[in-house]
Amino acid sequence: NRDVFGVSDHFSVHINGFNDGQQDFRFFVSAAGVQMDCLATEDYEDFTWDAIWDSEVTLTEFGWVVEMKIPYAALRFSKADKQTWGLNFMREIKRDVQKYTWNRIDTKIGAVIPQAGILEGIENIETPTRLFLIPYSSAYYQQSDIGSDTTLKAGLDIKYGINDSFTLDAILVPDFGQTKFDNAILNLLPFEQQLAENRPFFTEGTDLFSKGGLFYSRRIGGAPSSEPVTQQNEEITDYPSTVNLLNAIKISGRTEKGLGIGFLNAVTERTKATILNNDTGKVRKEVIEPLTNYNMLVLDQRFNQNSSVSFVNANTTRNGSFRDANASALLFDLNTKANTYNLYGDFKFSHINTTKDYNGYKTSLNFEKTSGRYRYLFSGKYLSENYDINDLGIIFYTNYHAALASASYRILNPTKIFNTLKIEQELNLELQNTTGKTQEAWYKTVVKATSLNNDYFELGFVVSPLETFDFYEPREYGRYVYIPKRIASYFGFELNRNNALTFDMTPSFTKYDEKGRFNYGIYASPKYRFNDKLSLAYALEYTKMKNDRGWVDFDNAGVVFTERNREILQNDLTGKYSLNNKMTINLTARYYWSYSKTHDFFTLQNNGYLRPNSNYTLNKDRNFNSWNFDLSYSWWFAPGSEVSILYRNYGLQRASVVEKDLSKNLKNIFNSDLTNVLSVSIRYFIDYNSVKNKF
Numbered sequence: 001n002r003d004v005f006g007v008s009d010h011f012s013v014h015i016n017g018f019n020d021g022q023q024d025f026r027f028f029v030s031a032a033g034v035q036m037d038c039l040a041t042e043d044y045e046d047f048t049w050d051a052i053w054d055s056e057v058t059l060t061e062f063g064w065v066v067e068m069k070i071p072y073a074a075l076r077f078s079k080a081d082k083q084t085w086g087l088n089f090m091r092e093i094k095r096d097v098q099k100y101t102w103n104r105i106d107t108k109i110g111a112v113i114p115q116a117g118i119l120e121g122i123e124n125i126e127t128p129t130r131l132f133l134i135p136y137s138s139a140y141y142q143q144s145d146i147g148s149d150t151t152l153k154a155g156l157d158i159k160y161g162i163n164d165s166f167t168l169d170a171i172l173v174p175d176f177g178q179t180k181f182d183n184a185i186l187n188l189l190p191f192e193q194q195l196a197e198n199r200p201f202f203t204e205g206t207d208l209f210s211k212g213g214l215f216y217s218r219r220i221g222g223a224p225s226s227e228p229v230t231q232q233n234e235e236i237t238d239y240p241s242t243v244n245l246l247n248a249i250k251i252s253g254r255t256e257k258g259l260g261i262g263f264l265n266a267v268t269e270r271t272k273a274t275i276l277n278n279d280t281g282k283v284r285k286e287v288i289e290p291l292t293n294y295n296m297l298v299l300d301q302r303f304n305q306n307s308s309v310s311f312v313n314a315n316t317t318r319n320g321s322f323r324d325a326n327a328s329a330l331l332f333d334l335n336t337k338a339n340t341y342n343l344y345g346d347f348k349f350s351h352i353n354t355t356k357d358y359n360g361y362k363t364s365l366n367f368e369k370t371s372g373r374y375r376y377l378f379s380g381k382y383l384s385e386n387y388d389i390n391d392l393g394i395i396f397y398t399n400y401h402a403a404l405a406s407a408s409y410r411i412l413n414p415t416k417i418f419n420t421l422k423i424e425q426e427l428n429l430e431l432q433n434t435t436g437k438t439q440e441a442w443y444k445t446v447v448k449a450t451s452l453n454n455d456y457f458e459l460g461f462v463v464s465p466l467e468t469f470d471f472y473e474p475r476e477y478g479r480y481v482y483i484p485k486r487i488a489s490y491f492g493f494e495l496n497r498n499n500a501l502t503f504d505m506t507p508s509f510t511k512y513d514e515k516g517r518f519n520y521g522i523y524a525s526p527k528y529r530f531n532d533k534l535s536l537a538y539a540l541e542y543t544k545m546k547n548d549r550g551w552v553d554f555d556n557a558g559v560v561f562t563e564r565n566r567e568i569l570q571n572d573l574t575g576k577y578s579l580n581n582k583m584t585i586n587l588t589a590r591y592y593w594s595y596s597k598t599h600d601f602f603t604l605q606n607n608g609y610l611r612p613n614s615n616y617t618l619n620k621d622r623n624f625n626s627w628n629f630d631l632s633y634s635w636w637f638a639p640g641s642e643v644s645i646l647y648r649n650y651g652l653q654r655a656s657v658v659e660k661d662l663s664k665n666l667k668n669i670f671n672s673d674l675t676n677v678l679s680v681s682i683r684y685f686i687d688y689n690s691v692k693n694k695f
Contacts, residue, residue, distance in 0.1 A: 001634070003047045012091075012092075013089055014088040017078065018086075019084050023254070025040075027053060032581050035053070037050060052685065073130045083120075097498075103116055111339035132158070135155070135156050140177055144673055156173070181630065186622060188596060190472040202220070222243065224239075227288060228273045237275065247266070248264070251264075264294075264296040291319040292322075296312075298312050308333050316391035327389045328350075338371070340371040342368045365381075376408070382402075397472070399471070408424040419454060423446075429441050432469070443462070459492075466485065468482070470482075479608075481549075481610070504525050505525070522542050541569070549563050564596050566594070569592070570593075585631075587631050593626075597658045623657060625669040628648075632647075645679070
């Protein structure tokens, strides 16, 4: 698949059109002729960014040859008559797990981009018009026990180069019907489940919008923000789980002087719930999410090749009397000229309009040594009680201050025993602001190593020597519950990924300073590559929690906790058959089962400790099954153009009676109301320049 590396050798070209040491445009080609491309900063490589460029590969008796043609339209550069670009080439030999660069990269230095070579001699470039139209059409057939339905959709994506530096992306009549399914879980935590973003518009080229951590794109088109008010004789018969996205645009780019500007705007439609009056039979509708506008603005000024200051603003405006919110952040990231030390931090401010003086802030300061064998980090942060970015961002814990110190040792070149070795030590302490009680306190050691055979090993050990307190599990403001002292450890290994048969496994264990309370788990995943075209991988993840404790309800005595046993089992099967380097068949299947079996109840006391509650008798057992199956065919029949056929089968089952027999759980989920969807989608990439030249 495009942007998936696998185990092939690769060759890449890294181009920095401004030669500012800040951002590369990277273009990769595998020995199989598959393209990968990304926008790269020192923080990460964004492979969701896709450009249109050409490449061909030829295999020979002595190796392989690649030819690449990268148009100016795929790059960003200054308006100067004489250009000076940053440039590097990289060859990766997978069997040796080695990377070779044309311009030397000093491994003692953490920053890579400023170590590029120089390309001169490009003069008088005439930048072509960057206008790309991507019309699409899709058809869906859905069938379940309720009935069947057919849906036809059509829409258009637009990419327009406003100038040499900035690009406008717009999505009209969005269609996300073929995006990857969400991994449903039995969530007993006091927080919502954080979901991965799979919609292309919100994953492509969003590196600027990720700055400051104020943007959680699943808010846009996610769950409604309110619930309807009902009377005793009423019930909700239809509550939409998501809100429809009407349109979205984003503008992003960077000026010749290093100023990055990102602007994103999205609008979601008014959404209503249906409410039935059981006495009269009348049905009414109530708005649970009004017409809503989401807006992001990012200004990121880079200087001295490796430093930056940024301003980020996230705004959510809901029509009418619903909740509006705004969050802003000032960020700085300062590196020494030699990229040996780093000072970075932030100040963030949030405002909510529903409550008077509902303002909050967060600030942090970090100092890090980023070069050499020995490195260290000192970090401190403070979050106020009302710091809330959850309208367009996501945050779980606030109202605390924390300090962290870490130190690490690594080898910079292979030894007689290891190809790589890194030892990390961390100390962390978090104190809740209002009470001064300890929220987190731990010491951690992690050892990571790669053998001469390129097998990977990781050992972790975490000890929490202090009794801590959870201020969210009680689900009642101002209350908290104690968490015993504990130790945890894990050991993971992964055999050389270049082997036809590879295997990785990670067992883990946590023991609490409380009688009979412990957790253990294992992750195991074999993968077999039958040949250059076919591979299959299976992953098993199992967790057992013995005498786990958590909130279940409220009663006349107050907050009710339970002691329970829990098991979580997840099975994933993935397969790929590559017909050629532009055509693949992909399989993704997931079965998830989890239960919670209660056996004792407690009442939470004001001091955070639990006392037995023999009066509570309600059933709080939970049994949860989830099944997803995707089988897809993808053909990139032209640059940027794709035909995709997807068959999807899924179901979900909840029960209040625990069933510990796995075979019966499988039978229950497959006997439930499974939904079948068959969809066909065609996207065609139109380059204005190509059309203009033809006419």
